[in-house]
Amino acid sequence: MTASMKVYLDNSATTLVAPEVIESMLPYFSGDIGNASSVHSFGQRAKAAVETARRQIAELIKAAPSEIVFVSGGTEADNLAIRGIAEAHSATGRHIITSAIEHPAVLATCEALESSGFRVTYAPVSSAGVVDPQQIREAIKDDTILVSIMQANNEIGTVQPLEEIGRFVRERRRAGASNLHFHTDAVQSAGKIPIDVDDLGVDLLSLTAHKFHGPKGAGALYVKKGTRLGKLFYGGHHERDRRPGTENVPGIVGLGRAADLAAQELSERSDRMRGLRNYLEDSLKQRLTDMKINGDGAPRLPNVSNVSFAGVDGESVLINLDLKGIAVSTGAACSSGSLEPSHVLKALALTKEEIRGSVRFSLGAFTTQAEIDYAIAVTVEAVKRLRELAPAAEESARASL
Amino acid sequence: MTASMKVYLDNSATTLVAPEVIESMLPYFSGDIGNASSVHSFGQRAKAAVETARRQIAELIKAAPSEIVFVSGGTEADNLAIRGIAEAHSATGRHIITSAIEHPAVLATCEALESSGFRVTYAPVSSAGVVDPQQIREAIKDDTILVSIMQANNEIGTVQPLEEIGRFVRERRRAGASNLHFHTDAVQSAGKIPIDVDDLGVDLLSLTAHKFHGPKGAGALYVKKGTRLGKLFYGGHHERDRRPGTENVPGIVGLGRAADLAAQELSERSDRMRGLRNYLEDSLKQRLTDMKINGDGAPRLPNVSNVSFAGVDGESVLINLDLKGIAVSTGAACSSGSLEPSHVLKALALTKEEIRGSVRFSLGAFTTQAEIDYAIAVTVEAVKRLRELAPAAEESARASL
Amino acid sequence: MYTKEVEDHLANPRNAGELIEPSGTGDVVNQVCNDRIRLTLHIVDGVITDAKFKASGCPPTVAAASVLTTLIIGQEIERAAQLSRNDVIAALVRLPPAKIHSAVLAIEALQGALDCINNREEVSGAKK
Amino acid sequence: MYTKEVEDHLANPRNAGELIEPSGTGDVVNQVCNDRIRLTLHIVDGVITDAKFKASGCPPTVAAASVLTTLIIGQEIERAAQLSRNDVIAALVRLPPAKIHSAVLAIEALQGALDCINNREEVSGAKK
C-alpha cells in the first residue's frame, strides 16, 4: 500500500487512451495531415485511414462499414439517432419509448422532443435495474416510431435484455409497423461485451471511443442500411451526408484502433476485469457490514461495481479515497453542480440513505490486482472511520432550520 | 527542386498540428485522464486544463473566458450559432441575413431554416469577393434576428468589412431592434488576423482549431454574455449548459495551445506568409500569361492565393502537382463527389472557364521559401504543358452527345 | 472542488468523538439532506475547555464540525456564541455555494449546545 | 481518387500532339463540362500507323485520350472501330462513376476520326 499510488477506478466516466491507440493517432497530427475530403494524396491518405477505422468499428459490432457514421461522441450519437428518427418519421407517429435509467444524452433529448409535441413513455426498471421486455412490448402503439433502450447502464452496469426487445420490435414490424425503429445506447457496453447488431435487432447503436481506451472527441452511430434519418446539423457532404464537418482524422483513427484492440482482447479483458471486480466486491463484503451491491442479481458489465454503504455519505468516501489517490464516483453528490440524487438509483427504488451511500468503482483494461488491493484497504478504512464519526442513530437530533 | 519533396499548400482545408500543440495534448491522453466533470483530482486536473484553454481562446479574440463554448469544430459552431439564435428568438422574428459566399456550414444551415419557415437574404458580393455593408444595412428588417457574415472567405481569402456591418447592427439595436444578433464565421481568420469581438461588434463567433495548427475535432463558439441561445443537442450540463457531452480534454487543450501560439506569433506568421504568398503570385504572373488572381484588390488573408489559369482544368493542375508531392485545391472539380463549380467563384461572376482553371494555394505557418520555389516551378511547368496539350481554340470541334 | 482545508479536516478530523458528561450538547440534522452534527462541550468558568463532534454527511459538514471545535476550544462562551457561519467558512477558506448549509449546521450545533448550557446555568453557576 | 494509370497518362501523355496531313481527324467537345479531345490519325492500308491527340479538361479526359492512342496504333481500322468506352476504362483500370464521360468522349473522337476517313474512302481506296 503506497501512499502515493494513483488508482483510477472511474473508467465508466472516461478511460486512459491505450498506448497503441496514441501511437496510431500520432501520424495524423503532423505527417499524414490532410482533409479526408481533399483530392490530393495527403487527403486520400487521411481518407484511407478513416475508412480503415470504419471497417474496424463495423467489425466490433458486426455491421457493414457503410453503416457507420462518425460523430464527436456518445451524446451526439444519441441525439443524432433519436432526433434523426423523430425528424424523419414524425409524419407517421410521434411516440417514443425509452427507459427511466437512460443517460441524460437520451433522457434530455426525449424531454426536448416532448416539448415539441412528441409523447414519450419512460419504462421503469426492476429493483435490480433491468427493463421488462414485456412492458416495452405493451407500450408499443401504432404511432410508436422509436424504442431506445441502453445496452448497459453507466451507473450500475446492468445489461438490458435487448435481444428480447428486438424480437418484439421485429414482430411489430412484421405486423405492419414499418416506421418502428430500435436504438440502443451502447456507450458503456461497446468494447466490453460482444455485440452483433443483427442479433440485437437494432437499427441504430451509439458508441464513443473514450469509454474503451480510445480518445475523447470521437464516437460513432451505427445506422442500419436503408434507415431514413434527419440530420442534427448542416454543412458539407461528409459521412455520406449524415454528419457534416471536417473529419477528426486522428480521433477516428484512434477510435478504430481502440475498437480493434477491444475486439481482439474482448474475452481476456472482460475475464480479468470481472475477476478483479468480483474480488473487490467479495473483499468489501467480508470486511464491512451493511453494504449492498446495486444491480446485483442482474446481468452486469464485467467492470462496474456500484456499492451502497449504509450510514455514510458517498461523496465523503469519494473525497477520502481521492486523498489517497483513488478515483471513484458517487451517485449521491453534486454532478456538474446539481445536487439531485442519481435518477438511476432512484429508479431502483433504493432508500434515500442507500442512494446517499453509493460509490461506483469502475475498472479498466489496465486495472491491476495491486490497485484493487489498495482500493479495498483504503475503502474499508474510510467507511469504518466515517461510520465511527457519525452520531449514533439512537440519539435524537433537533431539526435544523 | 527535389522530386520527392512534399509541399503542403492546402492549409485552408486543414493544417498540421504544431509540435508544441501535440506536446501539450499528450499528457491528457494517458496521464491526466479524467472526465472534466468528475469530482476527484483526475477530473479536477482535466477541468483546470480546460479552463486554461478557455482563457487562451478568450485571449485570442479579446472575449471573457465565460463567453467561450467548446464544440467539435467549425461546422458545429456555425450551426449552434445560427440554429441557436433561430430557436431562441423565432418568436420575435424569422428573418436571417447572410452572404452568397459563406461556407456550407452556414449556407446549408440557413437553407434548412428556410424550409422550416425562416426567410433568408443572401447578400451578393462584389467581383472582388466583398460584401457591401450598405446592402446589409438595407436588408435588415424589423423581423431580422440574425446577420451572419464570415470574417474571411475560405476559397479566396477575402476579408469582409465586419466592423462597418457591426456598426449598422448596433445602430439598429439602439433604435430598438433588441433581438438582432450578429454572428461571424471566423474559421479561416482566427489565428491569422487580429480579432477583437467588441471592435467587430459580434455576438457570436465561430472558430476551429485545425485551421491554425491545432487538432481536428475541437472548435469554439464565442457567445456574448447575456445572449439567449437554443441548443443543438441535449444531454448533461457541460459548458454551462450550452453544449453537452464529455469534454474532449486533449482536443480542447490543443485548441488553447494553438490559439496561444497563434496569438504570440500573429504578426510574425502573417508577415512571413504574406511575403511568400506575394512572391508566389508575382512569380507566377511573371512566368505565365493569361492568369488572374481571384479576390485581388480586396483585403485578403495573408496565406491564401486563388488563381485562375485560363485554358486549363484546375483539377488537372491539382493532380499534376500532387504527383510532384504538392497539395493544393481547386474550386472546379468534384468536392466530395459533387461536380458543381464553387458557389464562391460563381458569386464573383467569373467566367465558366475562369472557374474551371482555378487553383487555391494556401500557406501555413510552416511553409518555407524552398517549398514555394518548388511549387512555382512545378505549377509553371504543369500549366504550360496542359496548355500545350489543349487543342487550339480556333479549330472547331463537334459537340459530343 | 473543495479547499485543502476541507479535505484535511475530512481526512484528519480534529476532536472527533463525544465528551463524557458534557456541559452541553448540540445535535442538529438538516432535514433536506440528512446531514447531522452532534457537538459536546465542556465548560469551566465560562470557558469552553473541551469540545468534541460527531458528524455524518457530505465532506463540508464533517469539515465544518471539525474546524468548529478548533475555533471554540479555549474560548469564552460569550465570544463563541458570536461565531457565525462566515467564521466557519473562513476557517475552511471557501465552501462551494451549494454547501454553505454545512457551515450553517455547524453554527446551529454550537448554538444548540450553548442553549443547553444556559438552561443549566443555575447548576454551573452553583459550581462557581 | 484516380488510378495510377490515369495519373501516369496525365503526367506522361503518350502520343500528344497533332499529326501533319492526317488521314482523319476527330474533334469533339462535351457541352456540359467543355472537355475536348482532338485526335488525328495516319492510316496506311487500313491500319492505323500513327495517332496523336490533344485534349483539355479533367484528368480522366486527358488520360482517356492518351491511352486511346496506345490502343489504336497498329490496329486495323475495322477492329479500332469496335473499341468501346469500356475498353478505354479497362485500359485505365477504373474511372470514378462521375468521370465515365471522359471515356465516352475519347471513343467519340475516335469515331469522328474514323468517320472522316470513311468519307474519304475513295481517296484511300484509290491509293491501293
Ligand SMILES: Cc1ncc(COP(=O)(O)O)c(C=O)c1O
Ligand atoms: C450510457 C452513456 N450514454 C451516453 C454517454 C455520453 O457520451 P459522451 O460523454 O461521450 O458524449 C455516456 C457517457 O458520458 C454514457 O455513459
Ligand SMILES: Cc1ncc(COP(=O)(O)O)c(C=O)c1O
Ligand atoms: C469558412 C469555414 N467555415 C466553416 C468551416 C467548417 O469547419 P469544420 O470543417 O472544422 O467543421 C470551414 C472549414 O471546413 C470553413 O473554411
